[in-house]
Amino acid sequence: xxxxxxxxxxxxxxxxxxxxxxxxxxxxxxxxxxxxxxxxxxxxxxxxxxxxxxxxxxxxxxxxxxxxxxxxxxxxxxxxxxxxxxxxxxxxxxxxxxxxxxxxxxxxxxxxxxxxxxxxxxxxxxxxxxxxxxxxxxxxxxxxxxxxxxxxxxxxxxxxxxxxxxxxxxxxxxxxxxxxxxxxxxxxxxxxxxxxxxxx
Amino acid sequence: xxxxxxxxxxxxxxxxxxxxxxxxxxxxxxxxxxxxxxxxxxxxxxxxxxxxxxxxxxxxxxxxxxxxxxxxxxxxxxxxxxxxxxxxxxxxxxxxxxxxxxxxxxxxxxxxxxxxxxxxxxxxxxxxxxxxxxxxxxxxxxxxxxxxxxxxxxxxxxxxxxxxxxxxxxxxxxxxxxxxxxxxxxxxxxxxxxxxxxxx
Numbered sequence: 001x002x003x004x005x006x007x008x009x010x011x012x013x014x015x016x017x018x019x020x021x022x023x024x025x026x027x028x029x030x031x032x033x034x035x036x037x038x039x040x041x042x043x044x045x046x047x048x049x050x051x052x053x054x055x056x057x058x059x060x061x062x063x064x065x066x067x068x069x070x071x072x073x074x075x076x077x078x079x080x081x082x083x084x085x086x087x088x089x090x091x092x093x094x095x096x097x098x099x100x101x102x103x104x105x106x107x108x109x110x111x112x113x114x115x116x117x118x119x120x121x122x123x124x125x126x127x128x129x130x131x132x133x134x135x136x137x138x139x140x141x142x143x144x145x146x147x148x149x150x151x152x153x154x155x156x157x158x159x160x161x162x163x164x165x166x167x168x169x170x171x172x173x174x175x176x177x178x179x180x181x182x183x184x185x186x187x188x189x190x191x192x193x194x195x196x197x198x199x200x
Numbered sequence: 201x202x203x204x205x206x207x208x209x210x211x212x213x214x215x216x217x218x219x220x221x222x223x224x225x226x227x228x229x230x231x232x233x234x235x236x237x238x239x240x241x242x243x244x245x246x247x248x249x250x251x252x253x254x255x256x257x258x259x260x261x262x263x264x265x266x267x268x269x270x271x272x273x274x275x276x277x278x279x280x281x282x283x284x285x286x287x288x289x290x291x292x293x294x295x296x297x298x299x300x301x302x303x304x305x306x307x308x309x310x311x312x313x314x315x316x317x318x319x320x321x322x323x324x325x326x327x328x329x330x331x332x333x334x335x336x337x338x339x340x341x342x343x344x345x346x347x348x349x350x351x352x353x354x355x356x357x358x359x360x361x362x363x364x365x366x367x368x369x370x371x372x373x374x375x376x377x378x379x380x381x382x383x384x385x386x387x388x389x390x391x392x393x394x395x396x397x398x399x400x
Contacts, residue, residue: 006267012252015245020233026221032291033220034252035265042253045215046246052212053234053242065235067206091232 009035061132063108063125065090073105080104082139086129086158088112088146096144104142107132112150113157126158133167143171209235261332263308263325265290273305280304282339286329286358288312288346296344304342307332312350313357326358333367343371 009031016027034042058064059071066072073079073093083104087093088111096102111124121127133141141162145151159169174192176185185193209231216227234242258264259271266272273279273293283304287293288311296302311324321327333341341362345351359369374392376385385393 006256006265006271008248008252008255008267009265012248015248019230021226021229028291028294029221030219031252032265032289034249035256037253039253042249046249048208048212048215049234049242049246049249052208052231053237053239055208056206056235065206065209065232067208071206089232091228094228 058108058110062106063110063128064093064106065108078103082137083142084129084132084138084140085142085144086155087144088151088154092144104140109145109154112145113154114150121157124154126161129158130161130165133162133165138167140168140170143169147172147174258308258310262306263310263328264293264306265308278303282337283342284329284332284338284340285342285344286355287344288351288354292344304340309345309354312345313354314350321357324354326361329358330361330365333362333365338367340368340370343369347372347374 012034013024013027013031016022016030017024019027022030034045037045055067056065057067059066059068059074061070061074064071064073068075080103084107085096085102085104086107086109087096088109090108093106093108096106107125107129109124109126109129111119113119113121113124129141132138141158143155143159145155155171159171162169173196174189175196176182176189176193182190212234213224213227213231216222216230217224219227222230234245237245255267256265257267259266259268259274261270261274264271264273268275274281280303284307285296285302285304286307286309287296288309290308293306293308296306307325307329309324309326309329311319313319313321313324329341332338341358343355343359345355355371359371362369373396374389375396376382376389376393382390
């Protein structure tokens with residue numbers, strides 16, 4: 001930006017532009033919007049940023065983000081602790097919770113195996129999962145990583161480790177998304193839907 | 201969001217979602233991204249927010265946003281103070297400065313007349329423009345508001361006021377955008393381009 005712009009505004013624009021998915025144009029728009037906000041609202045925003053970063057950490061049990069030592073799901077009395085759903089990110093936990101149909105607990109890996117990007121089994125929370133399971137009383141581990149190359153590879157890797165421990169491991173079903181149009185389904189999805197067909 | 205999510209994270213997500221053009225999905229993505237940032241970077245972001253709001257105000261002369269009392273353009277020795285370019289927003293100043301071809305000064309209205317939205321002449325910085333001009337030595341005022349209904353109406357309103365003061369008032373040229381394709385030009389633009397044709 002040209003030097004006629006005020007420095008604090010340039011700095012704020014650059015901060016916004018450093019966020020993922022926000023380009024210089026949007027960053028500039030947001031910075032100007034902040035100028036039009038009330039001082040109190042700007043201060044609240046700044047406080048929210050620091051508070052979130054300062055007070056949130058990984059749950060000691062499931063690795064989901066929480067402000068407590070043990071997250072509400074892990075410390076809940078009504079959740080079934082013998083079923084663990086293994087996901088990649090905290091956002092996946094939110095997605096499952098939205099269904100209101102899952103009553104087990106979670107384990108958040110915070111990544112997927114990707115040797116090409118230097119993500120090996122030690123980089124994600126696999127050993128914490130293994131130590132949870134060796135603690136006993138686990139009836140089932142549901143591999144709920146994304147249905148793509150890294151997700152499948154990570155699920156397969158963990159499943160092999162768990163099977164050697166004698167734990168039942170399942171994988172989310174692949175098939176047609178509800179409400180989708182068969183004509184537009186890709187071949188692999190349609191093949192999976194056919195292969196996994198159910199009696200009516 | 202479900203109550204399994206940590207409160208500071210929900211608050212931060214809502215702060216992001218309150219910004220223009222950022223929906224809940226993007227806000228959640230940004231909040232999680234902040235979790236992955238270094239503490240120092242988050243604090244710098246928070247400081248940048250408050251600093252920008254606290255230290256930036258309108259230039260006493262041209263109403264552009266600045267951290268000084270008089271902005272660098274108004275206080276520059278090399279700018280021609282007798283030509284004033286009237287724009288709607290500080291972003292428009294940035295757009296003109298990018299051309300590197302304008303050497304006069306600006307006046308930022310911070311809005312356009314829009315009686316339906318309750319924006320009347322007193323809501324935007326028209327009287328500050330008039331008092332600048334009554335200060336004398338103004339050779340030309342260029343109306344550079346957007347080429348739409350509000351922009352045209354505002355330009356017309358101010359032009360009428362200024363003409364009664366005996367000041368030369370001009371309006372940005374309308375025509376084909378450089379690099380555009382004639383076939384796709386709208387009728388009004390093409391008509392304006394035809395009407396304002398120049399000798400070669």
